[in-house]
């Protein structure tokens with residue numbers, strides 16, 4: 418009986434380990450308010466799947482946009498900046514969401530902004546630092 422229990426424990430341990438390997442290993446949390454990202458700076462490994470958990474504690478719709486390498490939205494984010502969007506998501510006030518995106522292969526710094534009119538100027542800006550894995 419003891420051996421049987423030990424076997425069960427070993428199997429459970431293996432199952433838990435297996436589960437631990439699934440899904441993105443890099444998780445980042447961000448809270449949006451009117452008008453900031455908190456925190457506003459993130460570091461992720463190149464090419465990895467990133468699990469991003471966003472909570473929205475503000476009162477107006479916001480977006481989380483990662484601009485392509487070497488680009489930024491300038492003073493305002495407008496139509497002309499859409500071609501430079503690497504990845505984006507929108508979130509309604511009071512909601513939270515967990516989404517997965519793949520980090521860029523190119524190491525470097527990427528601008529993060531909210532694309533809603535006027536929000537970049539109001540301070541919704543951040544930085545994604547992508548680093549080569551050790």
Ligand SMILES: [Cu+2]
Pocket residue numbers: 452478479480531532533536541
């Ligand atoms: Cu916003």
